[in-house]
Amino acid sequence: MTPDAANHRPPKSIGQIGMGRIIDRSETAAEAALPCVVEFRNVSKTYNVGQRNAFTAIENINFRVRDLPGHGELVCVLGPSGCGKSTILRLIAGLPPQHPATTGEVLVGGAPVLRPGADRGMVFQDYTSFDHRTVLENITFGLECMGVDRRRRHQLGYEWIEHVGLDPKHDAQKYPHELSGGMRQRVAIARSLILRPRIILMDEPFGALDPQTRMNMQDLLLSLWHESEATIFFVTHSIEEAVFLADRIYVMSKAPGTILRELWVEPSDRPARQMQGDPRFLETVNYVRNLITQLEIEGRIAEGTT
Amino acid sequence: MPEPQPSKNDPPPSAATPERPEQRAAESADMVVRRRQQPVRPFRGLRSEVSAGKTLLLGVCGALLVLAAWWLLTRGETPQQRWLSPTLLPSPAETFADFPRLWFEEELTRNAAVSLRRVVLGFGLAALVGAPLGILCGCFRSLGALLAPLLIVGRNIPVAALIPLTFFWFGIGEQQKVMFIFIASVAFVVIDSANAVGEISGRYIDTAYTLGASRRQIITKVIVPLAMPSIFNSLRLLFGIAFGYIMLAELVRLGSEAGGLGFIINSAQRRGMRTYILLVLMIIPLIALAVDRFLYWVQRQLFPYYYGSEGWLHRALVFALRGCEDFAALFRRAVAPPLALSGSADQASKPGPGGAPPSETNTP
Numbered sequence: 001m002t003p004d005a006a007n008h009r010p011p012k013s014i015g016q017i018g019m020g021r022i023i024d025r026s027e028t029a030a031e032a033a034l035p036c037v038v039e040f041r042n043v044s045k046t047y048n049v050g051q052r053n054a055f056t057a058i059e060n061i062n063f064r065v066r067d068l069p070g071h072g073e074l075v076c077v078l079g080p081s082g083c084g085k086s087t088i089l090r091l092i093a094g095l096p097p098q099h100p101a102t103t104g105e106v107l108v109g110g111a112p113v114l115r116p117g118a119d120r121g122m123v124f125q126d127y128t129s130f131d132h133r134t135v136l137e138n139i140t141f142g143l144e145c146m147g148v149d150r151r152r153r154h155q156l157g158y159e160w161i162e163h164v165g166l167d168p169k170h171d172a173q174k175y176p177h178e179l180s181g182g183m184r185q186r187v188a189i190a191r192s193l194i195l196r197p198r199i200i201l202m203d204e205p206f207g208a209l210d211p212q213t214r215m216n217m218q219d220l221l222l223s224l225w226h227e228s229e230a231t232i233f234f235v236t237h238s239i240e241e242a243v244f245l246a247d248r249i250y251v252m253s254k255a256p257g258t259i260l261r262e263l264w265v266e267p268s269d270r271p272a273r274q275m276q277g278d279p280r281f282l283e284t285v286n287y288v289r290n291l292i293t294q295l296e297i298e299g300r301i302a303e304g305t306t
Numbered sequence: 307m308p309e310p311q312p313s314k315n316d317p318p319p320s321a322a323t324p325e326r327p328e329q330r331a332a333e334s335a336d337m338v339v340r341r342r343q344q345p346v347r348p349f350r351g352l353r354s355e356v357s358a359g360k361t362l363l364l365g366v367c368g369a370l371l372v373l374a375a376w377w378l379l380t381r382g383e384t385p386q387q388r389w390l391s392p393t394l395l396p397s398p399a400e401t402f403a404d405f406p407r408l409w410f411e412e413e414l415t416r417n418a419a420v421s422l423r424r425v426v427l428g429f430g431l432a433a434l435v436g437a438p439l440g441i442l443c444g445c446f447r448s449l450g451a452l453l454a455p456l457l458i459v460g461r462n463i464p465v466a467a468l469i470p471l472t473f474f475w476f477g478i479g480e481q482q483k484v485m486f487i488f489i490a491s492v493a494f495v496v497i498d499s500a501n502a503v504g505e506i507s508g509r510y511i512d513t514a515y516t517l518g519a520s521r522r523q524i525i526t527k528v529i530v531p532l533a534m535p536s537i538f539n540s541l542r543l544l545f546g547i548a549f550g551y552i553m554l555a556e557l558v559r560l561g562s563e564a565g566g567l568g569f570i571i572n573s574a575q576r577r578g579m580r581t582y583i584l585l586v587l588m589i590i591p592l593i594a595l596a597v598d599r600f601l602y603w604v605q606r607q608l609f610p611y612y613y614g615s616e617g618w619l620h621r622a623l624v625f626a627l628r629g630c631e632d633f634a635a636l637f638r639r640a641v642a643p644p645l646a647l648s649g650s651a652d653q654a655s656k657p658g659p660g661g662a663p664p665s666e667t668n669t670p
Contacts, residue, residue: 095512118518128513131611132531142517144527147641150631156643175611188513195518196644 020243020275020284023264027066034066035110037073037199037231038092043104044256045087047097056256058084061104063250063259065231072231074267076246078239078288084257085235089201092233093122108199118142121192121230125204127184129176129191135161136172138187142195160190165220182213186220193224200225202234206241215272218244222268239285239292240276244268251292253299260295263288373398396581404581412570412582418593421552421566424480428487429548433541436492440499441533445525450500460493465551469558480564486555491548498540502533535609542601549594 043061048054065073077085090098091106094116099106106113108120129138136157137144143153161168164186176184185205192200202221206214218241225232236242242249242265249263265284268275275281356364380397382388392400408414443450468489476482506529514524556568567586574582610617 090512093512093516095515116512116515118516120516122513122516124509124513126507126509128509130510130513130528130532132534132609141514141519141527143643145514145517145519145523146643147638148643149635149640150628152643177611191517194644201516 020268020281021266022284022287023266025264031066031068034068036064036107037067037109038065038233039063039105039107039110040088040091041105041107043091043101043106045084045091045098046102049102057087057098059256059258061088061257061259063262065248067109070229072225072229073247074225074232074234074245076242076249077233077235077252078242078249079237079252079257080254081237083252083254085237085252086203087257089122089203089233089235092199093120093201095122118146118195119197120199120201121195121197122201122203123185123188123192123205125207127176127181127188127208129179129184129187131176134173134175135166135179135187138176139190139194141191146195156194160194164190164193164224166190180213181209182217185209185217189221189224193228193230196228197230200230200232202232204235204237207236214241215276218272221245239288243281243284243288244272244275249288251288251295253296260299261291263291393580396584401581401584404579405585408570408582408585414570414589417565417567417570418589420564421549421556421568422593422597424483424555424566425487425545425549425552428484428552429491429545431484431488432492432495432548435488436495437499437537437541440496440537441503441525441530443496444500444503444533445529453496457493457497460489461497465490466554469555472555478564483552483555483564483566487548487551490551491544494544494547495541498544499533499537502536502540503529505536506532535605535612538605538608542598542605545601546594546598549590549597553590 040061040063044056044059046054046056065075077088079085087098091101092108092113093099094113099113129135130141133141136154139160140148140153140157143156148156158168158172161172166172166183166186171179171183176187179187188205206217209217221232222245234242234245245268246265247267249265250259251261251263252258253260376395377398379390380388380392380395385391388397439453443453465486468486472482472486472489476485510528510532511524514528519527552566553568553571556564556566557572559569559572567590571583571586574580574586604619606613606615607617607619608623610620
């Protein structure tokens, strides 16, 4: 049930689409006038403040993602393990202990984040399907919490099971332990998207999957994203994944995490398998890889001089 | 053979290799691995699975060994010929010969039922009070801290020392026995339940929060169901201990003849009936085993997603909960779900009901 080239619809992109080249662009005046979906203003997070084991996860993070009409952006946060990528996501989600930030402001829709909510769906790397619930019950968990009656939520649940490429007849009544990793992440995605969140936060959701499944899931994600208007924040340490998925990439440094560079990337016009073997795509990946190395060296030099 | 060493450690190569001749020249390490995979003698493989039939067989062997030792120690016509005198240990034959008398004259079944009833009531009360309290302690650590001193006392107190106090508090009737079991086991239930909640991975709670669940919903829909298998398992084990406590309560008597297995032991002791004591000592584990197996069956049927069972009790529970939900829905305003799928294949051309139409402006 993976979207193949035939039904791979071109994205509703603001600009050009293609093989994931780096685009030289900056915010236009019209865009700058729009309100922000998510905004970070000088955000830092330090754990165990004032103690000997104090640890700064992220430092002085600033970025804005505009609320483009009828179009959500896919923002990738790219960086090595332990650089505070997840901290950024969890600050947007409002999940403790990362929330609240030590300094600075995290704004969602112009208002500070106070607590987690269904408007910011999250998909984790770990499999988080509730063990005691069937696939259908897992997917309709959020609706159940809202108080939607059972008949309607199950109807919607079946639609979504099919929509994320699972079999409504066979899979709906299965328990999570009967599912493969890819299927579990499909459940996790459906469970979030069924609530129509404004923002989707994805914390290396495909990190534990094998390469084949991973590409299928990337295609699925793009096709689901194209029909929603949600803004996606996608954390990954895979450059390929970031270049393939992203409209915009934030390259982060090692801890304490800072944003080294903002890159705009051409959205993809073809499925993952075709794209990720293409020399032009690989060229971009190499370019980004070299850039990261370069930025790290510069950072170390700067550190040494100060 | 490439080297002589493997042939020394290995079973005859003909046994290990005929089905895979191409691996005949494998290295010694490889052969060790393959030998482990083969079904070998008992007590060979570390932590390897043992089939149900074999388990039963080995268990029967174990029991027979003990019985044989018992028989050997008490063999002989006269007390002088025996290794252990009959005043210390009657022989198996003497003991089992007394069984009918124990059954009919001492009303074994009635007394066993009396003991069982006391444990079920006392421990059931402990579970009803302790499990919810423990879950709350696990959810709200402050409550746990508040109750910590009480729990430390409850866990470390020598239960036998409680008996005199319970006589003062609850008299000498049934109530005293039931409450003794309750007091002796409730702290353990609370602690185990709190630990079960503590062991639930935080990612489930994070996920529930991002799906819009309230704190109460997280407790009822996520924490309780996920902690339940572990809580039930510890209840089952604690029940066995509580069953041991009831003997204690029944052996210490004041006044009235209250019945119970402990009472049989007590009166047998005064009359010098060692055989009765031995028989009751053998019957108690059998009852405990039967109860344990029953509870294990309940546990398996309650949590099919952990034990892969048919889940009859789980289904009954789901059915009952749905009934409750439907009943509650009668008194509640219906909530509209978020938009139905406007982007699914058949609906893609139509704009979603009240929602955003597909935003690509298709040029005609």
